[in-house]
Amino acid sequence: MQQERLSLIFLLVILCWRGVKAVDLTACEGETAQLTCDLTSQVIACDSDIASLHCDQGHIKVLSANYGRTNSATCSGGKPANQISNVQCTQDSSLNVLASRCDGRKDCSIPAISTVFGDPCVGTYKYLNVSYICIPSSAIIQKRTTCEGDTVSINCNNRFIKVLSANYGRTNSATCSTGKPSNQISNVQCTQSSSLSVLANRCDGIHACSVYASSTVFGDPCSYIFKYLNVSYICHPNNQFIKVSAANFGRTNGTTCSTGKPADQISNVQCSQSSSLSVLNTQCDGLKDCSVPASSTVFGDPCLGTYKYLNVSYTCGPDPSSLT
Incomplete structure (x- = not known):
């Protein structure tokens, strides 16, 4: 028992040191609890x-x-x-x-x-x-500009990429203009709204990525214009993963999720399901996103006739394997 307490204290110290923040959420019966560690x-x-x-x-x-x-x-x-x-x-x-x-x-x-x-x-x-x-206060926003036909390479070494903004197109006549005729650089209102999602899907959450600055990758927002890719990103220290620390499907007070419910459905405030935490641990731990229905079909019914809710506490932290 003493060793378990020391291990828990050590874990909490590590999580606090790495800036991990606890999140609490409540979902009424029939709703879906959504846990996310997206930045x-x-x-x-x-x-x-x-x-x-x-x-x-x-x-x-x-x-x-x-x-x-x-x-x-x-x-x-x-x-x-x-x-x-x-x-x-x-x-x-x-x-x-x-x-x-x-x-x-x-x-x-x-x-x-x-x-x-x-x-x-x-x-x-x-x-x-x-x-x-x-x-994070320590993070520096980095920028890359890559002319059409070249490849942008992003490397965060042991940190993780988070793309902040991106545009494949042309917003000025000077960038990537050397040797280009005026008709290929004259349109400076050329933007591709999907640029960010393309970069994020390929680069977010990994250490390094390379993306070809081409219309075959991004689509062509302005035909006959010579385009370039502008990217801004940060390298953040931790790829965040869910760790559920507490959970209960039941009812422990008469106010939560009580609107419109008759008194006999919210009067039992000693309703708890002991297996709630293990269910959430199994379904969510180690993931970045997790959705779990607040339902008796998932957790079992600890108190028939009582309108229940799911109460979850979790943290977003580094991959547990990185703590060993």
């Missing part, structure tokens, strides 16, 4: 709400943003059909607005309103969608 966080704020971005450690780097509407479900409660039917509403300046206000800070709050972003679709009820990462 990227997403925030959605309905029109007139406040979007809050927060980094306990490191600083904010906004990856993408849109103030508008791209689906009819988000922020749609109680809204008439004509206010949520336009799902092609985007504001191109959203990213610049967020980046100028939030990049490099630990905390950032911004109202999701048209006076801040402008109104890309009058009469439509909009929302702000933001994706950002928390960059």
